[in-house]
Amino acid sequence: xxxxxxxxxxxxxxxxxxxxxxxxxxxxxxxxxxxxxxxxxxxxxxxxxxxxxxxxxxxxxxxxxxxxxxxxxxxxxxxxxxxxxxxxxxxxxxxxxxxxxxxxxxxxxxxxxxxxxxxxxxxxxxxxxxxxxxxxxxxxxxxxxxxxxxxxxxxxxxxxxxxxxxxxxxxxxxxxxxxxxxxxxxxxxxxxxxxxxxxxxxxxxxxxxxxxxxxxxxxxxxxxxxxxxxxxxxxxxxxxxxxxxxxxxxxxxxxxxxxxxxxxxxxxxxxxxxxxxxxxxxxxxxxxxxxxxxxxxxxxxxxxxxxxxxxxxxxxxxxxxxxxxxxxxxxxxxxxxxxxxxxxxxxxxxxxxxxxx
Amino acid sequence: xxxxxxxxxxxxxxxxxxxxxxxxxxxxxxxxxxxxxxxxxxxxxxxxxxxxxxxxxxxxxxxxxxxxxxxxxxxxxxxxxxxxxxxxxxxxxxxxxxxxxxxxxxxxxxxxxxxxxxxxxxxxxxxxxxxxxxxxxxxxxxxxxxxxxxxxxxxxxxxxxxxxxxxxxxxx
Numbered sequence: 001x002x003x004x005x006x007x008x009x010x011x012x013x014x015x016x017x018x019x020x021x022x023x024x025x026x027x028x029x030x031x032x033x034x035x036x037x038x039x040x041x042x043x044x045x046x047x048x049x050x051x052x053x054x055x056x057x058x059x060x061x062x063x064x065x066x067x068x069x070x071x072x073x074x075x076x077x078x079x080x081x082x083x084x085x086x087x088x089x090x091x092x093x094x095x096x097x098x099x100x101x102x103x104x105x106x107x108x109x110x111x112x113x114x115x116x117x118x119x120x121x122x123x124x125x126x127x128x129x130x131x132x133x134x135x136x137x138x139x140x141x142x143x144x145x146x147x148x149x150x151x152x153x154x155x156x157x158x159x160x161x162x163x164x165x166x167x168x169x170x171x172x173x174x175x176x177x178x179x180x181x182x183x184x185x186x187x188x189x190x191x192x193x194x195x196x197x198x199x200x201x202x203x204x205x206x207x208x209x210x211x212x213x214x215x216x217x218x219x220x221x222x223x224x225x226x227x228x229x230x231x232x233x234x235x236x237x238x239x240x241x242x243x244x245x246x247x248x249x250x251x252x253x254x255x256x257x258x259x260x261x262x263x264x265x266x267x268x269x270x271x272x273x274x275x276x277x278x279x280x281x282x283x284x285x286x287x288x289x290x291x292x293x294x295x296x297x298x299x300x301x302x303x304x305x306x307x308x309x310x311x312x313x314x315x316x317x318x319x320x321x322x323x324x325x326x327x328x329x330x331x332x333x334x335x336x337x338x339x340x341x342x343x344x345x346x347x348x349x350x351x352x353x354x355x356x357x
Numbered sequence: 358x359x360x361x362x363x364x365x366x367x368x369x370x371x372x373x374x375x376x377x378x379x380x381x382x383x384x385x386x387x388x389x390x391x392x393x394x395x396x397x398x399x400x401x402x403x404x405x406x407x408x409x410x411x412x413x414x415x416x417x418x419x420x421x422x423x424x425x426x427x428x429x430x431x432x433x434x435x436x437x438x439x440x441x442x443x444x445x446x447x448x449x450x451x452x453x454x455x456x457x458x459x460x461x462x463x464x465x466x467x468x469x470x471x472x473x474x475x476x477x478x479x480x481x482x483x484x485x486x487x488x489x490x491x492x493x494x495x496x497x498x499x500x501x502x503x504x505x506x507x508x509x510x511x512x513x514x515x516x517x518x519x520x521x522x523x524x525x526x527x528x529x
Contacts (some may be wrong), residue, residue: 076385117490120412127420131392134424138385138431146431153428157421177490 011112012093019092023265024054029305030312037316058258066254071141080139081252081259084132088266091125094118095273096180098283098296110297111180118179119171122274123164126229130156132263133231133248140251148247151237151323158330159228159235165338166221169345170211170278179274183282186210210281214348217341219279223310225334226271228326230264233315237323272307276300363404371397384430388423395419409489 028043028051035042043050068077095118098110115121130153137149174182190204212219228235239247249260276282285299321329371394378390395418402411445451497505 073383073385076389079389115408117408117412120409120416124412124415124420127416127424130420130424131389131427134427134431135385135389138427150428150432153424157424157428160420 007108008112011108015092015112016089019089019266019269020262022269023262024058025051026265026269026308027054027057027261029308030315033309033312034316037313061258062255064254066256068253069140069142069251072251073139073141076135076139077251078256080132080136081256081263082132083135084129084263085259085266087125087128087132088263088270091122091270092266092273094121094179095270095277096183096282097273097300098293101293109180114178114180117177119167119177119182119274119278122179122270123160123167126163126267126270127160129263129267132260136252136260137248140248142251144244144246145248145250148239148244148250151244152231152248155231155235155237155326155330156229158327159225159334162221162330162334162338163225163229165335165342166218166225167274167278168338169218169342170215172342172346173211173215173349179277179282183277183284186281187284208281208284210279210284212279215279215345217337218345219275221334221338221341222275222279223307225330225338226275227311227314228330230267230271230311232264232268232311234318234321235326236320237326242320268308268311269304272304272311273300275307276303360404364401367397367400367404370394371401385427388426388430391426392419392423395423407489409493 031053032042032050043053046052046056093112094115096109096111096114101108101110133152133156134149137145137147137152140146170182171177174185176182176185186209188209190207190209192201192204207213231237231239237247239249244250249257252260280303283296283300285295285302287295374390374393374397378387378394381387381390395414399411399414399419402408402414
């Protein structure tokens with residue numbers, strides 16, 4: 001019991017620190033990649049390749065004066081950045097990022113807790129993330145933030161539906177809501193495929209059993225909805241600077257602004273990690289004989305950062321979409337497609353179980 | 358020990374924010390206190406081992422319904438003077454009377470009844486190995502299938518009704 005509590009507390013701190021560090025790295029990565037895609041240098045002053053720029057920015061924001069306008073609703077104005085940050089971090093409580101590690105005679109699973117409804121927990125935390133943005137917009141007592149807040153609440157509610165629906169086919173296939181069990185169902189390859197002609201049967205050994213193979217439409221839907229859910233370009237309407245100054249966080253400065261910024265990047269990493277777990281086999285991948293505990297972790301991080309890179313790439317490439325088009329895409333495009341794909345994949349599963357055992 | 362302290366904390370939070378929701382003047386603040394109350398209820402479900410219900414509590418109530426509440430309150434910009442005009446006469450008196458009646462009824466039912474864990478069906482019991490999702494789904498789609506379907510019909514009727522009303526206003 002005591003050991004469990006101690007291990008849990010340590011895990012909470014380690015995951016918190018790791019996520020924070022990953023966020024700082026991601027911010028640097030984004031600035032560097034976007035700069036390179038636009039033929040600029042990007043940050044290059046602090047540390048090698050400007051690696052410490054985010055850290056310096058964080059320290060700077062921490063000590064900056066916090067300017068707040070007169071018409072604010074004080075309580076909500078202070079609470080909003082905190083409410084944005086807490087769900088973002090809480091979602092990481094159920095994300096498994098590796099198998100087990102044995103340290104000092106204790107077998108430690110590489111996640112804070114294995115909830116048997118882990119996926120629902122992540123979705124629940126995503127749905128709470130709306131409050132920070134909406135409250136910030138309302139409490140600022142100013143027009144642009146209010147417009148940004150209203151936009152974001154409509155956008156995040158709409159795309160949450162598509163996001164959740166795109167995950168349902170995977171849940172149906174895996175038959176569980178536990179993220180760890182979903183990953184475990186994807187480990188390995190298809191092996192020898194019996195119904196193929198003899199000489200090419202071995203090709204199954206090269207194809208991993210990741211859900212992305214048969215659930216590619218669900219994966220694409222999830223990523224599209226994920227970009228909108230995290231308020232990222234080309235769906236960053238809540239903070240469209242050409243229309244709304246900075247949207248919901250226009251009136252925030254100093255550490256409060258930093259918290260919104262942090263929450264956004266934690267959400268990107270969460271969405272990427274969930275996509276890796278649901279579709280890309282989690283920590284499944286190449287294993288080499290030495291350092292056995294490291295490879296799952298490396299696989300997981302490699303895949304996650306590949307998806308983070310995709311987010312950044314999208315931002316550097318695509319122009320912002322118009323607001324009404326965004327809503328049309330969400331309600332008339334993604335949601336019907338997600339529902340349709342759910343029916344199709346449930347049918348495939350039923351037929352497979354009925355006729356092929 | 359840990360369970361008891363978490364329960365006391367969450368229960369106090371749920372009740373406290375419930376009271377604060379009624380007392381507070383600002384409509385948005387009231388909605389936020391209601392959210393806090395819902396989240397505290399979710400924690401209560403969690404310590405009972407009902408993870409699935411807790412997650413649903415957060416997703417449906419705190420995450421969807423209350424967001425719409427806040428959204429509407431913000432969008433309509435409820436006027437502070439408006440709350441003092443009462444369209445129903447004796448509204449407060451009736452409200453207090455019904456509230457007292459509810460408390461009396463709850464006490465009457467609550468005192469002398471033991472809400473022991475054993476009263477629940479085995480599969481839905483706390484910390485069951487099967488997992489809450491299967492247990493809830495089985496109960497919902499076998500024993501409670503008819504109420505469940507009727508509720509969904511009710512919701513669809515409400516949605517369609519809203520759309521009809523909204524369309525009519527647009528045309529005139």
